[in-house]
Amino acid sequence: MKPKFAKTGLFFLILSFSLFLTLGMSWAATSGPEKEGGKLPVVTKPSGPAEKVEKFVVRGREYGYESIDNSECLGCHKKINQRKFAQSVHGANSCNSCHYDITDINVHAEARKARIHAGPVTCHRCHKKEAEEHYASAHFLNDIQCKDCHQDIHEMTPWKGDKVRVIKTCTTCHSYDGYSESVHGKAVLEGNPDSATCSDCHGLHKIPLLKGDEPKTVEFRKEFHTEVCQKCHADKEMMERNKVFLIATQTYYESYHGKVEHLGYPKLVAGCTDCHGFHNILPPDNPKSLISEGRLVETCGKCHRHANANFVQ
Numbered sequence: 402m403k404p405k406f407a408k409t410g411l412f413f414l415i416l417s418f419s420l421f422l423t424l425g426m427s428w429a430a431t432s433g434p435e436k437e438g439g440k441l442p443v444v445t446k447p448s449g450p451a452e453k454v455e456k457f458v459v460r461g462r463e464y465g466y467e468s469i470d471n472s473e474c475l476g477c478h479k480k481i482n483q484r485k486f487a488q489s490v491h492g493a494n495s496c497n498s499c500h501y502d503i504t505d506i507n508v509h510a511e512a513r514k515a516r517i518h519a520g521p522v523t524c525h526r527c528h529k530k531e532a533e534e535h536y537a538s539a540h541f542l543n544d545i546q547c548k549d550c551h552q553d554i555h556e557m558t559p560w561k562g563d564k565v566r567v568i569k570t571c572t573t574c575h576s577y578d579g580y581s582e583s584v585h586g587k588a589v590l591e592g593n594p595d596s597a598t599c600s601d602c603h604g605l606h607k608i609p610l611l612k613g614d615e616p617k618t619v620e621f622r623k624e625f626h627t628e629v630c631q632k633c634h635a636d637k638e639m640m641e642r643n644k645v646f647l648i649a650t651q652t653y654y655e656s657y658h659g660k661v662e663h664l665g666y667p668k669l670v671a672g673c674t675d676c677h678g679f680h681n682i683l684p685p686d687n688p689k690s691l692i693s694e695g696r697l698v699e700t701c702g703k704c705h706r707h708a709n710a711n712f713v714q
Contacts (some may be wrong), residue, residue, distance in 0.1 A: 469503065489558060492534060522548070535620065540606075550573075564598040579681030580680040583681050585597045595642065595643055602679075624662070626655075658671045675704070676700055678691050
């Protein structure tokens with residue numbers, strides 16, 4: 402005869418199995434695939450205004466941020482002219498596409514009471530080519546940032562190659578050195594698009610380092626000044642269009658100066674700017690010109706210590 406507790410155990414085992422089957426079927430009915438089509442239920446977000454997500458790419462990775470409507474920013478920042486900003490090159494951008502540390506306008510507004518401001522703006526996230534050039538420039542080495550040149554960032558209009566605009570920007574920091582009175586400066590101010598302005602010689606963003614007494618810097622500076630002049634003055638079509646004679650550039654490399662420079666020793670001989678100057682270039686009939694009859698001995702004497710009237714003939 403079997404013990405009584407064996408029957409009791411068998412009863413509870415059957416009861417437990419039945420409960421397991423019942424609960425399992427109930428769970429499948431509530432959370433399993435739908436009977437028609439076998440699709441899982443779709444979870445939808447509450448309806449509301451669509452968020453505008455801006456994107457940018459850094460080192461091949463794409464990042465996104467929720468843009469804030471500009472009206473919310475300009476409502477407080479009244480120093481920014483709304484009409485001019487809308488017409489500027491950045492007018493279609495949201496404010497926090499540049500001020501990307503501002504992600505919640507309410508938090509930002511409350512933080513003002515604690516004198517917490519937006520972080521410094523970097524232009525390099527969008528302007529990658531300009532950033533690469535800037536990092537290799539004399540400006541970067543001297544901590545000159547984008548905003549130092551582009552001070553009108555909220556009202557900036559398309560450049561369209563306006564050379565007068567370049568002069569105004571550069572002379573904000575670089576003091577007057579006679580350029581405006583030079584043959585180049587006068588022609589630019591009169592509207593001649595061929596005449597050289599700051600960026601034609603030095604570039605817009607990759608500004609070369611020319612100052613310094615290190616041998617490599619001196620050699621580069623001498624070579625730079627000659628090559629940059631040749632860029633325009635060896636352009637036959639441009640010179641004929643402006644009625645500028647070509648004999649100087651044609652004969653320079655036939656001269657002693659040009660042959661030594663061409664052999665790779667520019668610091669040993671005179672280049673274009675050693676005789677003509679670089680910013681204050683004037684025609685020979687101007688008494689202030691370095692190559693005027695009255696200043697030739699002085700000009701040649703910078704290299705040739707015993708230069709005299711007979712020498713300069």
